[in-house]
Amino acid sequence: MSKIKESRKIGILHREEGPMPDRLIEEINKKAIEGIRAEICKIPEIHPAESCEYTIIIDRASHCLPFLREYVKNALLSGCYIINNPYRFEPDKFFDYTVAKRMGINLPRTVLLPTKSYRVEPCYRPIEQEDLLNLSYPLKWDEIASYIGFPAVIKPALGVGWKHLTIVNNLEELIRAYDRSGHQIMILQEKIEYEHFVRTFVLGKKYVCPIKYIPSRRDYICDHKHLSRELGKYIVETSIKLCKTLDYDMNIVEWAIRDGIPYAIDFTDLVPDANPRSITYFYYEWFIEHMTKVALEYALHPPKPRCWHTLNNLIGKVSDNP
Known part of the structure; x- marks a missing residue:
């Protein structure tokens, strides 16, 4: 330095x-x-x-x-x-899924659902049926369910920390979960039945640490050989590419691996857990070391002003990924 x-x-x-x-x-x-x-x-x-x-x-x-x-x-x-950039500091999951799709990254089958009900602010009149003329009702639940399949995950589009996330196994459970969602915009997503799950720290858009993770127990596993060379290379390079494109300097990218194919599940964890009691002391030390590097590198050589030039190449592009 x-x-x-x-x-x-x-x-x-x-x-x-x-x-x-x-x-x-x-x-x-x-x-x-x-x-x-x-x-x-x-x-x-x-x-x-x-x-x-x-x-x-x-x-x-x-x-x-x-x-x-x-x-x-x-x-x-x-x-x-x-x-992170305050104008990107939102858990804007569906927008990020759209960007990832256009980048050709594997995603679970995903749809965005209109809200079940509408929040009424004190200074506005209540939302009436006539205000919803742009929305197509009723939803074609059979078609949606046929596309997504079961089991599926329904979760808030602006949610964090797996809050209000529900796994549904049939159409009845899906509609019941949707009816409980209130004014939240919900994402319905195919549940990837994975054999391996990876939480990937990305700091400074270049320092990457893919960690074996057990979602059901919220456990980080210290296993430094849990990925093959080829799969590890893909996860590292693609996690960096996502964070550069979305302008995230501090993030976690989650991957579910099914039949050897990695699917990007979530990549809007913009305040990654850095408590040693949860991420283990090994990964805590990794976080401290590399966040220190990022802070000092940025202080010595402040990055250029923000711009989303990386998105310009994606506008109008349709991914070949089905």
Whole structure:
């Protein structure tokens, strides 16, 4: 790492999540690179267009605290680089599935369903039947079920952490789960009956760690030979490609492997669990080491301003993948 003349601060936004934030700050500062220092962000009131004291902010909290979301948006406009981009910091699963499909990546069969009901904000009138003229009702449940097949998974399009996810085994269970979904936009997806499941950390769009994972137990397994050379290469390269295209600097890509074929199940875990009690101390140390590298590399050589030029090549492209 080289020296720099001006001071460049790295700020951490976080909630209570175990030892990781303090340890990350400690490791960054232990490198003792002249002009670079990491600290916990402390934020008072925000003024429009005010400058930001940080060169880099690692954001692990604004998805839960709307005030912080406004702070990082303002910081972005002042030239601060935010991990992750606040304008992409949404669990926008269906959009990401669409991008992945156009990239030719294997996905489970997937459809997006209109909401069962509609939230009424206090300042708006209730949604009436006449307001839904653009929607095609009733849904053709038999056709949808025939396309997706059973068992299937129904889950919120904007959900995180497997919340409100339901496995359905027949049409009756599907309609019952849909009726319970309320105002949430739901995704219905083929359930891949996998023989192997992989959670893949991707940091800085280049550091990758594919981990054997047991979803039913939420267990990370320390097994460094769980993938063949060919499959491991595909998962690493494709996970990087996804995160570069979607502009995610800190993410997890989940793969379900069936009959030797990897399917991308989810790739919008933008605040990956980094607590050693859940991800094991081995992978915790990997996360700390590589998140430290990303923070310092970005502070020394701040990435160019955000743009989605990578998406331009996908517009209008129809994937050959069925």
